[in-house]
Amino acid sequence: MATITENIRKEVKEIVYSFFADECEVDIDRINDQTSIINDLDGDSLMFLELIEIFKKKYNLDIELKVIGKYAVKHPVATIGQLIEMQLLIIENENRLMDLDH
Amino acid sequence: MSNNQLAFIFSAFTSDYADHPGRNITGFESVFNDFLLQAAASADPELANFNFTENTFHKDELLTQYLTYIYNCTVSLLLRKANVFPVMTAGYSMGIYAALYDSGSVSFETGLTLIRMAYQCMKASLKGKFFGMGTIIGLNEQDIRQLTNQSSLRVEIANQNATHSFVVSGYHDDIQILLALATSEGALHTRELGVTIPYHSGYLIDGSEDFSRMILQLKISTPVTPIISLLDQHLLTTPESLSEEITRNLFNPLNWFLTMQAMQQHQISGFIECGPSKGLARNAKFVDGIKFFPLSSILP
Numbered sequence: 001m002a003t004i005t006e007n008i009r010k011e012v013k014e015i016v017y018s019f020f021a022d023e024c025e026v027d028i029d030r031i032n033d034q035t036s037i038i039n040d041l042d043g044d045s046l047m048f049l050e051l052i053e054i055f056k057k058k059y060n061l062d063i064e065l066k067v068i069g070k071y072a073v074k075h076p077v078a079t080i081g082q083l084i085e086m087q088l089l090i091i092e093n094e095n096r097l098m099d100l101d102h
Numbered sequence: 103m104s105n106n107q108l109a110f111i112f113s114a115f116t117s118d119y120a121d122h123p124g125r126n127i128t129g130f131e132s133v134f135n136d137f138l139l140q141a142a143a144s145a146d147p148e149l150a151n152f153n154f155t156e157n158t159f160h161k162d163e164l165l166t167q168y169l170t171y172i173y174n175c176t177v178s179l180l181l182r183k184a185n186v187f188p189v190m191t192a193g194y195s196m197g198i199y200a201a202l203y204d205s206g207s208v209s210f211e212t213g214l215t216l217i218r219m220a221y222q223c224m225k226a227s228l229k230g231k232f233f234g235m236g237t238i239i240g241l242n243e244q245d246i247r248q249l250t251n252q253s254s255l256r257v258e259i260a261n262q263n264a265t266h267s268f269v270v271s272g273y274h275d276d277i278q279i280l281l282a283l284a285t286s287e288g289a290l291h292t293r294e295l296g297v298t299i300p301y302h303s304g305y306l307i308d309g310s311e312d313f314s315r316m317i318l319q320l321k322i323s324t325p326v327t328p329i330i331s332l333l334d335q336h337l338l339t340t341p342e343s344l345s346e347e348i349t350r351n352l353f354n355p356l357n358w359f360l361t362m363q364a365m366q367q368h369q370i371s372g373f374i375e376c377g378p379s380k381g382l383a384r385n386a387k388f389v390d391g392i393k394f395f396p397l398s399s400i401l402p
Contacts, residue, residue, distance in 0.1 A: 045239050045291030046384055049266065053388070065266055066288025069240045073285065 002059060004092050012091070015054065016084050023047055033081030048083075055087055063094045071097045106372035108395075109330075109365050110181065110188040110204060112174040113377030114195035115167060115297065117160030122378040123397040124177065125154070130401075134176040137210065141172055145214040163297055164221050167196055170377060171217060174200030175210055177376035180401055190328045190337065190368060192361055194382055195261070195301060196220070198329070198348055204376075205325030207344055212320050219316050220352065224299045227309030232274040233300040235260065236281050239267045240290030246270065249283045260302035261332075261356040264388035266290075271300035306353040314349040332356040335364035358382075362389045374400065 002008065021028035024041040037043035052068060055061060068090060077083045090097060124130035142150035145168055151157055152169060159165035174197060181187075182204075193201035199213045208216065238246060243259065246268055250257050257272030257280050270280060281292040300306065322344055328337040331347055333354050338344050365373075366389070373394045375383045383394040 046267075046387075049239055049290055050387055064288075065240045065290065066245065069285075069288030069290045072290065073288075 002091050004088050008091065009088060012087050013084050016080060016087065019051055020080065031080060033079060035080045036078055037080060037083060055091060059091050061091065061094050063090060067095055067097050074101060107370050108188045108372050108374060109370045110178060110191045110374050110376050111382050112193045112197035112200035113170060113379065113382055114197045116170045116378045117158050117166050119154045119158055119378050126398055127180065127401045129180060130176060133179055134172065137172045137176055140210060141168055141214055144211050145218060167217050167221065168214060171200050171213055173378045174376045175203050177397065178204040184401055186400055188327055190330055190365065190370065192330045192332065192365065194358060195356065198351065201329045202344060205327045205329055207323050207325045215320060216348065220313055223313040223316065224306050224309040224352065227306065233272065233298055233305060234274040234277045235269060235271045235295040235297050235300060236277045237269050237293045237295065238284045238289050241284055241287060242266055245287060249280060249287060253279060253283065255280050258303040259355055262359045263385045264359050267385065271303035302351060302354060302356050304353055310349050310352040313352065317345055330361055330365060332358060332361050335361055358385065362386055362392060366391060
């Protein structure tokens with residue numbers, strides 16, 4: 001469990017932006033919070049999985065992938081901004097992510 | 103790159119040619135078209151009508167396999183002509199036939215014959231029953247086995263791509279049930295594959311017996327480059343071991359994840375994906391230390 005500081009928020013945003021710029025071979029300046037991951041970047045679930053692994057390692061997170069999967073079914077992510085918000089929730093809540101719905 | 107020990111890897115079913123790497127490679131189109139015409143003459147005349155943008159035959163399983171094979175063989179030939187040689191190769195699923203061609207074990211035409219024989223033997227052995235395959239990303243092996251066992255589904259794990267990425271094969275209805283259950287269980291993604299043959303599962307054991315008899319009439323030579331087995335990660339260096347592999351891999355599960363790690367242990371420091379997509383390179387991101395070279399960085 002981590003408290004989300006402005007620094008963490010900034011760091012997560014930078015990682016997500018640069019990850020998609022690299023993976024999808026697009027200029028980072030063309031990505032913003034409203035960018036659609038599927039329609040604009042041709043992103044997919046493997047990228048999502050890879051990104052989760054990056055954050056798990058970076059923040060030493062204790063979270064099962066299927067907890068994220070269950071949460072994502074109820075709270076689908078379509079844009080880069082939504083993805084960043086979900087990553088912040090994962091970092092903040094780890095395996096207690098689903099408790100947010102109760 | 104010259105100091106790298108390279109492995110070529112060959113993909114199986116690919117019908118997405120958007121941004122395929124060969125489009126910017128000098129000489130690719132010419133070699134591809136030569137192979138395409140040879141294949142049209144010896145395997146299926148319909149292949150002559152293939153077009154990368156408008157007519158990819160993506161709904162035809164057999165033509166898709168031929169085309170991926172042709173693509174793999176084109177890249178293999180171009181790499182070897184450019185004096186880029188692998189120290190070993192691997193064929194993902196039905197990509198093994200391109201690995202056989204690359205290693206000089208079979209001619210281009212024999213590779214096409216193997217694809218056709220495998221497809222026809224497997225199709226006939228299924229006796230009109232509906233089968234399929236699917237992918238599950240985000241669950242582990244234990245989760246998938248538990249879901250399968252709990253509902254007595256006629257589905258088997260056909261391949262592991264990463265710790266949380268699997269391919270499953272089985273009865274079509276049960277594949278659909280499993281994918282739905284996997285989503286409820288928290289899979290990040292599930293997808294039904296557009297195939298009707300449950301490759302790499304026990305459902306193909308009868309068909310593989312016919313196949314093993316038929317391939318006796320084909321010439322399979324000693325490979326100039328070892329091919330790594332996706333079944334047990336051993337190096338295949340004899341015609342006998344290759345014949346056994348292409349039969350056994352029809353009805354036994356593969357493990358691509360372990361195969362990539364085994365290649366690393368053989369001091370492979372760089373990989374080249376020879377197929378039309380980047381699917382195998384992307385899967386490899388879940389194995390630490392794997393380095394893929396884009397085709398454009400090797401061929402002009």
